[in-house]
Amino acid sequence: MTTEHRTRPGDSRRSTTRLTRWAVSSLWPNQRLRWTREGISYLVVWFGLLATGLYQQINLILLVAGLAAGPVVASIFVSAAMLRRLKITRRVPAYVFAGESLWIDYVLQNDRRWTAALALIVQDDVTPVDRSIAGAGHTSPRVFFPRVPGRDRSQIRWEGVGPSRGRYIFKSLDLGTRAPFGLLERRVTLFEADSLLVYPRIGHLTRRWHLYEREASETRRGRRHERSAQQHEYHGLRDYRPGDSPRWIHWRTSARLGQPMVKEFEQQHEQDIAVLIDPWLPRTKVDPKQREAVEKAIEFAATLCYETCRHAGRRILLGWTGAVPGVRQGPGSVKILHEFLSQLATMRPSAEGGLAPLLDALPPSTLRESLIVVISTRPINLYEEAEKSSRLSETSARGVIGRVTLLDVSRGDLTDLIQFGESGLTRVGQADSPADLVETPLRAARPSSSIGEPPIATRPGRVSPGSRDEMEPRP
């Protein structure tokens, strides 16, 4: 976006349109001037000088006062000239994980022939769309362009920590300068809207969770063995337990050890999983701990989805309660993970709805055979919910309840199941960072600023090649 015009769709060349545009931009200027601290001090001294000169009528002091006024008046014009013919482009990732590294690239292009752009400050504003999310607040990235020569461009990358989950919008950014004398600061506000989706924080599922999961999977009733165990990968051996299929017995080891040993498969990877989240919050008198519980629930759900989608082939379903319960499902993939994370990122707590309507909305296959993980922020009686459900008969309800892992966050059920590492900046580059698995695509730069532009060198401080949208999938 250039500093001279705001982006308007349409490219009408009609004079009336131009006239209207000019009139609107004149009536609603996007530039503003303000005194700096130094400028105010300077003004005070100048007034003293002027008063002395006028009182004494000494022309030499009046001359000094006049010349001293020159920089103030010149600042008005020169600062405007300094911001002329500049283009600022913001490149933001389409999404980022909360607590992970957030980077934003700012590219300043100077279209002037000779004059360098000096000492320019870009001040951005990232605003959460939903302020009710705990921890969601403003972030104001600020970068400084010391010098951009004429007909050149410069890129500066700002890096910070991703804020809390949610959708964030970039409404406008300010390009400011105090050049040439530091007495006045001129800022031009450029309306360059953009958005950023901050996915929930991803943690590490603990060994305890994996044990829970395995137990739930193994002890479930009505499980089906139509899938051949031979097709699955086993990762170890364990003692035989009642109910284990004789086909799983590893005869050679059993013979060697003198006790029955069975092969332990990665069954949890094979079995479909349904993650049902109940982000309940009371309508009034919300305790901060309850808000925190909602966030924990969402983070756990996100981590679960993330872990599940790491291995392709396993079907996963994400369901959520609320006034309108929602369900998304599909085979584990990066694409479905993005969908789930987007949903979880913007998920709002609700005082309405319950598990029963959600159970009604689940596909029959899920009710029949999936491992169901219910994450709630309130105590839930599964039998009561099953009774409320219009789709579950008594028999099927028993079967479903047998496959449900119920986690009540308000009770602290998640404490031992998930762990979080350190904040994002320290994790950049680590192999297990979620950002590494789900490659973060760049949000495309505005077409207006990339069309016809020359290729850009990729040396430090320069702009990297334009959009990577074509190279990387977007959710």
Next chain:
Amino acid sequence: MNFYAVYRLSFYLMLFLATLVLSIDSTDANRIAMLYPVVMAVVCGIAHLTVDKYPKLGLSNTAANVLGPCAFLLFYVEYRYDESLLLLGLGHVLFYLQLIKILRPKTTRDEWVLLLTGLVQVIIGGVISQSDVVGMALLSWALCSLWVLALFTLRREAERVRPTPGTTVFPAIDDEAPYPGLINPAFILASLRVAATTFALGGVIFLVMPRRATLGMATKGGAMGTHLTGFDDEIKLGQLGEILENDSVVMTVEMSDEEGKSIVPRPDLLWRGVGMARYDRGRWRKQQIRPSKFPFDFPRRVRESRLIRQQIKLEPTDNPVLFGIRPILWAESPSKPFAPEFNNIDGSIYRSDTRPVSIDYLVISSVNPDQGQPTELFPETEILNDLRGIDPKLKALLRPIAEKVVEGIDPGDNVARGRRLESWLRDSGQFHYTLQLDVIDRDLDPVADFLINRKEGHCEYFASALALLLRSIDIPARLVNGFKGGDWNDLASVLNVRQKHAHAWCEVLKSVTPDKPNAPPFWVTLDPTPGTARDESVAKIGGISTGMRQIIDFVRYVWVFYIVGFNYERQQRFLYEPIRLLIQEAKHGFQMIEQGFRAIRDWMFHFPNLSSFFSPRGFLVSFVSLSILYAVGRLVWSLTRKVRRRWRNPHADRSAMAVGVLFYRRLVGLLEGCGLERPDWETPREFARRAALFLAGNGSGYESVADVPPLVVEAYYRIRFGHEELETESFAMLESRLDALETRLQPTP
């Protein structure tokens, strides 16, 4: 080039110039004044090599705390030495404190302090002296300050904008070289452009600043004014020769006629100063002073006579004498304490306040030299005796010479006799002009020695000789000291009168009795000095080529008249009066245009009766009026529509598109209200399907509106992607269906 090195050197240069402004014109008051800038330069150099590179080498806090009071102690000593130097002493305190600051490690705050103390020094320098040398130093300082301020801002910005904790920026700013490649021709050119803009704006602001009409027109020049030898109460013959070899400017004169048009003066113009009456052994004494007001009805006289207006800027002198062209009709000064007064004994003008300040005054003289000096008193007997007074011995020596020269001329014709003697001295070839004076006979009176023995001298000898020769034959005569000619500057259209233009001439009284009662005496000016020889002598002094002198004089003129001497009167004359005139002209022009339009309107719309309206003229008027009305209406309508569209939805221009999008947005808004939001990954069509299912599954009347989302989205698709235009009926139907949806979704009370 390293940014910080350039910045530091510029900063120190600025401090040096500030000290120079303070000191350059105070050498008379303080003999070691010029040592201050030198010390500043040396200390800055030391600081640059030591503390700026290795902060540990800077002055410690303790040392600075000890040296601070020492600065004030030095100020006290200076003040006790000469109490009149209080202001200069204050400037020196700032200087000492600056030295301490410079020798310490400096933060940006310290640099601000140094910058401001430099400014205060400059102000003090400006108050102490307003001479042109101070002005040049001040302008250099101002230019340097601009440059430093710009570099200072860059430096401060690089330090100010640091990443906040928890954030990083790549590439990070290099602390050593925050602006790589900054100093290049483009930057210097841009800086010069900014400096020119700033100076021009500053100059305009200076010019429009309000000036008071009554005060402050007299401005200080140096610490002391120049003493003009030859214009004292008593002068010794030959003293004038001292200033004849001096090239300094005494006054600058703008000359115009009665209409204010600039005129070029004659080269032999005489600037009358002081009249000398009594002569005694080589010493002339000034005539007594009897002050009187200028009694002329000045405005009326302007209408009657041809005049010469002389706007004179007199450089600071300690003499009360003021100069002007005779006959002087009027003289005034905007500065009351220095207002010219008229001496009706000898027709000269003077000032009572002899403080050495620069004075602006206006003299209006008549073009007619035969008019005589109005209101000058006819010499009383006592004065007349003085004007004829000559030592008997000297008279005995001179009378034979004079009588021999004036032989055959009517003894009653003083002027004719005087002219003959003038011609004899000037043109006979017996006497020569020289500034080298050698006394041949010390026993003789210097004038007699000149006439009899030496026969060469400068104007004072020629004029004295003529006056005494006339007195020896009983003709009243007096010596007048003043200036002759000056250096005319074509660029500025002003006359610069220098000390070397000092001149003496003689005035002879035409008649010892008034022609009419109360008529002023008629004094005839006689200049016996050989003109060519004098001009050659004057031209030799100075030694600057004419072209260069023109330029220097022009710069000086601008400084003297439009900066230091830019007073209320000049501001009115050069700024506000032309603006007023321009406004009046514009007003007049608009009035003419208005009258023209009014005439056309009267012609067009004047229909005395109804039948006259039904005529070709009436048809034409009706047609033109309605056409204009129609065009204006269309334009207003078009603009209103555009503005309304933009106001409602700045992102859509096409009306159909806008309507389609609005419908869709309304649907989205309604569904959002009941908790149905469309995520990014869901297409509008999928969303519509989901919404329909939701509405259908909700029961209790929602089924009736379950078809609305797909309906609206399909219409939206047709407009948005199909580029189709919907019919009006379709729009109405969509509108009504959306209304139904909205009604249904409203919570029931």
